[in-house]
Amino acid sequence: MPSPTGSQPQSPGAAIASPEAEDITADPHLGDETDSAAGDEVAESTSSLTDSIFDYRKIHGRTFQSSRTTEYWAPIDNQQVEGLDITHHFLTLLLDDQLFLAPIGDNPQTVLDVGTGTGVWAIDFADQFPSAEVIGFDISPIQPSWVPPNLRFEIDDAQLPWTYKSSLFDFIHIRNLHGGISDWPALYRHAFRCTRTGGYIEHLEFNIRTLSDLAEPDHIYNRWNALFAEAGERMGRTFQIYDQMQSHILDVGYVDVVAKTYKVPIGGWAADKKLKDVGMYTLLFLDQSLEGFALYMLKNVMGWEYPEIQVLVAQMRQGLRQWKKWQPYYEIKLVYGRKPESSRSAVDA
Ligand SMILES: C[S@@+](CC[C@H](N)C(=O)[O-])C[C@H]1O[C@@H](n2cnc3c(N)ncnc32)[C@H](O)[C@@H]1O
Numbered sequence: 001m002p003s004p005t006g007s008q009p010q011s012p013g014a015a016i017a018s019p020e021a022e023d024i025t026a027d028p029h030l031g032d033e034t035d036s037a038a039g040d041e042v043a044e045s046t047s048s049l050t051d052s053i054f055d056y057r058k059i060h061g062r063t064f065q066s067s068r069t070t071e072y073w074a075p076i077d078n079q080q081v082e083g084l085d086i087t088h089h090f091l092t093l094l095l096d097d098q099l100f101l102a103p104i105g106d107n108p109q110t111v112l113d114v115g116t117g118t119g120v121w122a123i124d125f126a127d128q129f130p131s132a133e134v135i136g137f138d139i140s141p142i143q144p145s146w147v148p149p150n151l152r153f154e155i156d157d158a159q160l161p162w163t164y165k166s167s168l169f170d171f172i173h174i175r176n177l178h179g180g181i182s183d184w185p186a187l188y189r190h191a192f193r194c195t196r197t198g199g200y201i202e203h204l205e206f207n208i209r210t211l212s213d214l215a216e217p218d219h220i221y222n223r224w225n226a227l228f229a230e231a232g233e234r235m236g237r238t239f240q241i242y243d244q245m246q247s248h249i250l251d252v253g254y255v256d257v258v259a260k261t262y263k264v265p266i267g268g269w270a271a272d273k274k275l276k277d278v279g280m281y282t283l284l285f286l287d288q289s290l291e292g293f294a295l296y297m298l299k300n301v302m303g304w305e306y307p308e309i310q311v312l313v314a315q316m317r318q319g320l321r322q323w324k325k326w327q328p329y330y331e332i333k334l335v336y337g338r339k340p341e342s343s344r345s346a347v348d349a
Pocket residue numbers: 070072084088114115116117118119120121137138139140156157158159174175176177179180181
């Protein structure tokens with residue numbers, strides 16, 4: 001069973017070597033067809049809510065949120081939002097049914113989920129710890145109204161100064177916020193101030209690059225990767241936080257920092273049963289989310305025309321459906337750290 005590789009807890013300020021994720025063993029019974037239509041296997045800041053939250057933008061029929069402070073790059077319509085819940089499902093599967101890995105104990109009291117999305121993580125967490133008070137916040141109002149009594153959602157922008165009291169939270173959770181933040185060190189400084197002494201931060205991110213040890217440099221995966229890397233930088237809100245989160249978390253003062261990396265197959269090509277399932281969910285999520293990912297980034301940021309975008313999306317979708325041939329995968333990194341007893345005072349952002 002592939003397990004994540006992890007670095008051991010570090011002393012404050014100690015440099016951490018980034019751990020290598022374990023390779024995925026391919027299923028030897030994949031068959032010969034290299035061009036298979038795998039498509040067959042794809043099921044087709046605590047401030048009050050402002051008017052701008054409901055100022056939706058439409059780009060070629062897809063709905064995008066339009067906050068005055070952060071123009072988020074992915075749509076918030078049903079099609080995309082469903083993808084968030086599929087992602088929650090396969091990430092939880094990957095972590096062996098655990099919602100987090102930080103050693104927060106059995107009795108967390110106050111918990112914050114930053115950029116909560118549909119709130120699916122926060123809902124599961126609140127159910128698991130009924131005595132905890134859980135808050136999830138997001139710039140987009142896409143959370144359900146029927147939630148556990150110990151959970152509340154707020155509409156706020158993580159890029160604005162946080163108005164939560166210092167040392168309030170036992171646990172601060174962040175997942176897949178790439179492309180939403182222009183100043184990551186500032187965000188972690190807010191989080192550090194709001195974490196209680198002995199409390200934890202945990203942050204999980206995808207490396208959004210689609211990797212394949214078999215694809216050539218000019219393969220659609222690599223063209224797509226290069227485009228999105230450039231678009232993220234042009235937008236001023238990087239997609240590359242995956243590589244930087246560990247050192248930022250250490251820099252603001254968290255200690256006992258642990259990082260784990262995972263290789264997540266796209267498609268059912270892994271020999272391991274759990275990874276095979278995770279891979280099929282990942283493929284399903286991508287298949288329905290690709291157009292949403294591309295629209296804003298390629299049209300508004302890179303200046304492409306809609307037909308060009310459609311061609312690229314079709315090529316990428318086709319490339320992903322050929323998972324037997326290319327054995328594509330993602331990398332995921334999870335980093336957690338503890339706020340020490342004696343920390344330099346209020347690293348206020
Ligand atoms: C990919 S989704 C992940 C949602 C959730 N964390 C999860 O893992 O299911 C990213 C979410 O971050 C939100 N977001 C992006 N930038 C934000 C910001 N500056 N402040 C608050 N939320 C933000 C988006 O609206 C979106 O709901």
